[in-house]
Amino acid sequence: MVHGPKRPGVPALEARGLTKHFPVHRGLRGRAVVHAAEDISLALPEATVTAVVGESGSGKSTLSRLLTRLITPTSGELLLDGEPVGTSARERRAYTSQVHLVLQDPFSSLNGVHGVRYHLERPLKLHRGARGEQLDALAKELLERVSLTPADRYLDKFPHELSGGQRQRVAIARGLAVRPRVLLADEPVSMLDVSIRLGVLNLLDELRERERLAILYVTHDIASARYLADTVVVMYAGQVVESGPAQQITDSPAHPYTRLLLSAAPDPHRSGPVVLRGRGAPPSLIDPPGGCRFHPRCPFAMPVCAEAAPPTLPAGPDQVAACWLLSPDRTAEAAEAAAVAGADGATSHPGA
Ligand SMILES: Nc1ncnc2c1ncn2[C@@H]1O[C@H](COP(=O)(O)OP(=O)(O)OP(=O)(O)O)[C@@H](O)[C@H]1O
Ligand SMILES: [Mg+2]
Known part of the structure; x- marks a missing residue:
């Protein structure tokens, strides 16, 4: 393994202040930047699942691409096992074998002209130097690890x-062939039939624990x-607006946007009323x-909300x-905003 023994208490991967501004052309209006990810810090400890949730365009894929180093951040840094990640070709290769991305669309991520074998x-040869019979055995073992058994039945099939x-x-x-420490799964089940989504989510859960x-x-x-x-990170318009233990966030969301997300996708296991009625759409990331x-x-906006970026608070x-x-x-101001929002149709405010 390239990175020595894992250090207790140190996350496998950590992002500090990751920011990505994409330069774009706006025709006659000249150049602009898309503020796709802004000052994002998060830690991915081993044997845990961290979910990043948010609407379309909130910057989720930008964040996962930054974490794979497929794109270069405008600012911010990555730490693998607590060590800053270097930029030499060797360090890049080592990083790629430690941090693997699973894409949304299994149709396009596999090449239709080649079989499962x-x-x-290929990665077993390139990354682990496996040859001959060992290759066959390792390929079968990989299929068993993702519950495609008996492996012989799948090894010589084509993607279609x-x-x-x-x-x-x-x-x-x-992805597992390169023995990664970190798996980044960007909407891994959204293109799958509802009936098989749960199986793939359960597989991720097994891998979290077993590997x-x-x-x-x-x-x-x-x-x-x-x-x-285990942990949920909520993104809105390129920023993290709330994070914490998954159950706690879904039972007691603190940010009005998290409440909006929950009300848009009611969880049958969650008790209590739907709190917020949605209004409007996400902003332009060129002029946020x-x-x-x-x-x-x-609905709870106070004058200060338009003037200054809110601090991250417990x-x-x-x-x-x-x-x-x-x-x-700002408790008095917040109570007043909640009263106005209540009259407007929202039932309670985050501080309530
Ligand atoms: N290469 C790029 N150049 C310019 N803008 C980009 C680029 N990649 C992403 N963006 C913009 O950055 C913002 C965030 O996009 P991103 O793909 O990260 O969102 P997302 O949360 O993954 O959305 P979805 O749920 O639809 O996948 C969007 O406004 C998108 O148009
Ligand atoms: Mg995306």
């Missing part, structure tokens, strides 16, 4: 001969995040709103949210 044996779920399992097996993988699960479905994840980016949509044990409503200096 090719997809599994497999179901979507089986293809996604092959894609995950291929002690640090898993990032990117999804727009907060109910599946609650099902699978000043202050809190959510304030134009927030919202419960290990739970934090970037929201002025949680500020101890």
Whole structure:
């Protein structure tokens, strides 16, 4: 293994202040930047699943691509096992074998002209130097690890001969071939039939425990995040607005945006009323709103929300949210905003 023994208490992968601004052309209006990810810090400890949830365009895929180093951050840093990640070709190769990305679409991530055997044996040869009979045995072992058994039945099949779920399992097996510490799964089940989604989510859960993988699960479905994840990170318009233990966040969301997400996708296991009615749409990331980016949509918005970006404040044990409503200096203002929002149709405010 390239990176020595794992250090207790040190996350397998950590991002500090990751920011990505994409330069874009706006025709006659000249150049601009898309603020796709802004000052994102998160830790992925081994043997845990961290879910990143948010609407389309909130920056989830940008974050996962930054974590794979497929794109270079505008600023911020990555630490693998507590060590800053270097930029030499050798260090890049080492990083790629430690941090693996599983894509949304198992159709396009596997090459239709090659069989399962090719997809599994190639990384085994390149990264682990396996040859001959050992290759065959390792490829079968990989299929067993993703519950494609008996392995012989799948090894010589082509992608088009497999179901979507089986293809996604092959894609995950291929990722495991390089013995990663971190698996980044960007909407891994959203293109699969509903009936096979649970099987793939359960596989990720098994891998978390059995292989002690640090898993990032990117999804727009907060109910599946609650099902699978230990920790939930909520993104809105390129920023993290709330994070904390999965069950706690879904039972007691502190940020009005988290409440909006939960009300849009009610979890049958969650008790209590739907709290917020949605209004408006996410902002442009070229000219994001000043202050809190959510304030134009927030029924609890106070004057300060349009003026200054909210600090990240404690919202419960290990739970934090970037929201002025949680500020101890603004309880009177927040109560007033809640009363107005209540009259407007929202039933309670995050501090309630
Ligand atoms: N290469 C790029 N150049 C310019 N803008 C980009 C680029 N990649 C992403 N963006 C923009 O960054 C923002 C975040 O996109 P991203 O793909 O990260 O969102 P997402 O949360 O993954 O959305 P979805 O749920 O639809 O997959 C969007 O406004 C998108 O248009
Ligand atoms: Mg995406």
